[in-house]
Amino acid sequence: MTTPNASPANALQLKSLLGTEFLKKEQIQTLISTALAFKGRQGAGQSLPATLAGKSAIMLFFEASTRTRSSFELATQRLGGNSIVLTKSGSSSEKGETLLDTARNIEAMRPDILILRHPSAGSPFLLDLALKLPLINAGDGFHEHPTQALLDLMTIFERKKQISGTRVLIVGDIAHSRVARSNIYALKTMGAEVSVCGPPTLLPPKVEKMGVKVFYDFEKAVQDQDVVMMLRVQHERFGQGQSPSKGEYSRFYGMNQRVLNLCQKNVLIMHPGPVNRGVELATDIADSSHSVILDQVSNGVMMRMSILHLLAGGEPFSWKEEIQ
Amino acid sequence: MEGRNSMIADSLLIRNGKVIDPSQNKDAVLDIFVRHGKIEALGKAIEIPREEPFKEIDATGLVVTPGWIDIHTHLREPGGTHKETIETGTKSAAAGGFTSIACMANTQPVNDSSYITTYIRQKVATDSPVNVFPIGAVTKGLKGEELAEIGSMREAGIVAISDDGKTVMNAYLFRKALDYSRRFDLTVISHAEDSNLKGLGVMNEGFNSARFGLRGIPKAAEEVIVARDIYLAELTGAKLHIAHASTAGSVALIREAKRRGIQVTAEVTPHHLTLTDEAVGTYDTNTKVAPPLREKEDIEALQEAVADGTIDALASDHAPHSREEKEVEYDHADFGMVGLETAFPLYYAKVLKNHWDLSKLVAAMTIKPAKIIGLKKGTLRVGADADISIFDPNLEWVVDKNQFRSKSQNSPFHGWTVKGKPVFTIVAGKIVYRGTI
Numbered sequence: 001m002t003t004p005n006a007s008p009a010n011a012l013q014l015k016s017l018l019g020t021e022f023l024k025k026e027q028i029q030t031l032i033s034t035a036l037a038f039k040g041r042q043g044a045g046q047s048l049p050a051t052l053a054g055k056s057a058i059m060l061f062f063e064a065s066t067r068t069r070s071s072f073e074l075a076t077q078r079l080g081g082n083s084i085v086l087t088k089s090g091s092s093s094e095k096g097e098t099l100l101d102t103a104r105n106i107e108a109m110r111p112d113i114l115i116l117r118h119p120s121a122g123s124p125f126l127l128d129l130a131l132k133l134p135l136i137n138a139g140d141g142f143h144e145h146p147t148q149a150l151l152d153l154m155t156i157f158e159r160k161k162q163i164s165g166t167r168v169l170i171v172g173d174i175a176h177s178r179v180a181r182s183n184i185y186a187l188k189t190m191g192a193e194v195s196v197c198g199p200p201t202l203l204p205p206k207v208e209k210m211g212v213k214v215f216y217d218f219e220k221a222v223q224d225q226d227v228v229m230m231l232r233v234q235h236e237r238f239g240q241g242q243s244p245s246k247g248e249y250s251r252f253y254g255m256n257q258r259v260l261n262l263c264q265k266n267v268l269i270m271h272p273g274p275v276n277r278g279v280e281l282a283t284d285i286a287d288s289s290h291s292v293i294l295d296q297v298s299n300g301v302m303m304r305m306s307i308l309h310l311l312a313g314g315e316p317f318s319w320k321e322e323i324q
Numbered sequence: 325m326e327g328r329n330s331m332i333a334d335s336l337l338i339r340n341g342k343v344i345d346p347s348q349n350k351d352a353v354l355d356i357f358v359r360h361g362k363i364e365a366l367g368k369a370i371e372i373p374r375e376e377p378f379k380e381i382d383a384t385g386l387v388v389t390p391g392w393i394d395i396h397t398h399l400r401e402p403g404g405t406h407k408e409t410i411e412t413g414t415k416s417a418a419a420g421g422f423t424s425i426a427c428m429a430n431t432q433p434v435n436d437s438s439y440i441t442t443y444i445r446q447k448v449a450t451d452s453p454v455n456v457f458p459i460g461a462v463t464k465g466l467k468g469e470e471l472a473e474i475g476s477m478r479e480a481g482i483v484a485i486s487d488d489g490k491t492v493m494n495a496y497l498f499r500k501a502l503d504y505s506r507r508f509d510l511t512v513i514s515h516a517e518d519s520n521l522k523g524l525g526v527m528n529e530g531f532n533s534a535r536f537g538l539r540g541i542p543k544a545a546e547e548v549i550v551a552r553d554i555y556l557a558e559l560t561g562a563k564l565h566i567a568h569a570s571t572a573g574s575v576a577l578i579r580e581a582k583r584r585g586i587q588v589t590a591e592v593t594p595h596h597l598t599l600t601d602e603a604v605g606t607y608d609t610n611t612k613v614a615p616p617l618r619e620k621e622d623i624e625a626l627q628e629a630v631a632d633g634t635i636d637a638l639a640s641d642h643a644p645h646s647r648e649e650k651e652v653e654y655d656h657a658d659f660g661m662v663g664l665e666t667a668f669p670l671y672y673a674k675v676l677k678n679h680w681d682l683s684k685l686v687a688a689m690t691i692k693p694a695k696i697i698g699l700k701k702g703t704l705r706v707g708a709d710a711d712i713s714i715f716d717p718n719l720e721w722v723v724d725k726n727q728f729r730s731k732s733q734n735s736p737f738h739g740w741t742v743k744g745k746p747v748f749t750i751v752a753g754k755i756v757y758r759g760t761i
Binding site for chain 1: 531
């Protein structure tokens with residue numbers, strides 16, 4: 001599942017960013033160090049590179065998204081580029097056009113990069129095989145959401161100064177979470193100790209083969225963790241055999257003050273958003289000093305700038321060895 | 325091809341081939357003489373009467389077997405002729421070395437009445453180079469609600485019944501179908517996938533479905549139905565056949581049922597013997613098939629089950645789909661792959677790797693499938709229909725989907741180098757396919 005058209009003359013040696021499963025440590029280091037450098041420059045009021053000047057990104061979004069979509073748009077603009085967003089309702093898929101045809105038509109307009117979000121796993125792979133255009137996976141079904149994982153790693157590094165050896169617990173609907181998969185792969189590659197926790201109905205089959213520890217009991221799982229990443233639960237899954245009710249889910253897998261008291265004092269609470277307050281995350285915890293949810297969002301723009309910049313052939317920042 | 329006055333001859337001499345016919349335990353270099361569509365003689369250095377004109381095939385170095393029988397194909401006509409027609413599907417069969425095929429009932433309209441059976445047989449009479457035996461539906465419209473007119477279809481020429489593509493989820497109704505089938509001496513073929521457990525699944529449930537982010541179909545979805553149907557076969561005394569067994573668990577259930585004397589037979593496909601769910605990782609929709617590609621331990625169990633006779637027949641489950649139905653997101657692609665033109669070399673690979681004896685393979689493609697659907701075929705006995713398959717055991721070739729006779733190209737085996745190629749397909753004494761050597 002490597003990128004098929006391996007021709008890239010960029011620092012990542014990647015044509016497209018399809019997932020984190022096959023990213024190497026050096027690539028993740030380069031992405032994080034570049035994103036941190038952008039953040040530093042922005043904070044100091046210094047200029048950002050105009051890597052995308054005169055370039056266009058087309059964002060093809062077949063699923064609703066606020067955060068990821070605006071994050072990519074801002075990232076493109078800050079690097080001097082422009083973007084067009086096509087959503088499912090405004091696209092020709094409503095008229096019966098296939099995904100491949102839509103993508104080929106977009107490619108014929110000569111944009112510089114395609115950003116795809118799609119409800120079917122593997123859709124970015126289908127397009128990447130067919131197109132010469134570089135592509136960024138902005139989430140494909142339950143499969144991967146690599147930009148989210150990379151911004152999460154950036155946030156962990158920023159706060160903990162180390163990813164390797166850091167203990168990270170991912171909690172909730174792991175089975176249907178692309179955020180969980182991409183985080184597991186990237187965190188494992190960087191040497192983190194990853195655990196997952198959820199009801200057996202919401203854990204993927206044989207998830208332990210991904211090299212993670214598996215917990216059903218949230219209160220046991222949180223002890224000794226440096227980072228607890230809460231996943232959004234999908235309301236529509238309640239009652240369909242995955243969890244009997246919202247209340248019962250919250251009782252066994254919600255992060256609240258009682259569970260927080262079992263955690264390490266300096267535990268980081270993360271959430272990819274949007275948060276169901278009072279379900280997987282109690283409001284007072286979401287707004288507490290443990291929570292880095294808004295840092296994740298800010299870092300999201302920086303990480304997406306880093307990805308766009310590097311895929312477009314921009315120079316990496318040289319202190320990537322510090323990212324461990 | 326040589327022989328006396330070969331242009332006008334109705335007779336055919338197949339000389340000096342390695343003849344393997346498990347129906348009469350033959351494995352020797354022999355000649356076969358065919359006259360008026362029947363096997364006239366089988367023996368060493370047959371002498372032909374002087375005055376008789378005949379064609380001749382020099383089969384030196386080739387393997388000659390009874391004509392291969394595929395008891396599981398989808399011809400798509402009527403209704404799905406953009407995927408396949410009776411003409412293209414049967415030409416594909418001939419090119420794959422098959423002389424007889426049985427076609428499943430899930431056409432549009434469904435083959436659930438004698439009219440559709442008759443329509444198929446009339447089309448076959450004009451369009452097909454090979455023998456075609458229709459399989460009728462178990463339930464009207466494959467809806468699983470009421471029995472189809474099984475007796476009338478039997479009179480019109482069906483050889484078995486199946487709702488293949490779907491499982492008859494109502495156990496009561498399936499039991500009634502088994503009861504009723506006994507009156508007409510029909511085998512009931514089960515497509516075993518519990519539709520509730522399958523849900524929206526698109527691949528085998530396991531570590532790889534977790535990795536690829538695709539919805540899984542557990543092996544238990546197949547096994548619970550195999551177990552159910554075995555119990556119902558025991559209850560009714562009917563003849564049950566399990567289509568495309570794909571898991572080690574199904575194999576164990578079938579083995580145990582046979583040991584207990586229940587009338588159950590089973591088949592396996594080339595793809596379930598060859599590919600694992602690892603192949604889904606490229607999101608190539610040609611790997612999407614029902615039941616789904618499983619895991620290494622399942623392949624090993626299936627191989628062993630063919631070797632020990634638990635699995636009786638090798639079938640293709642040829643399931644053509646057009647590009648429009650396959651060049652889409654994995655979730656949205658149709659299930660199925662073409663198989664007639666790649667089945668044989670994939671099976672033969674098991675012989676080359678010493679998993680099976682060649683005679684085992686030939687039996688599972690000839691006399692054993694013939695018995696499952698009650699055909700007087702699958703043998704080279706004197707007097708039998710002269711359906712004969714001849715293959716070159718040493719020829720290496722590359723699978724090229726653009727060369728398929730089938731109307732569809734949905735094969736995950738495109739580009740594979742394989743060994744063993746059908747070179748003559750003979751139906752009722754006539755050469756219907758001549759492969760390039």
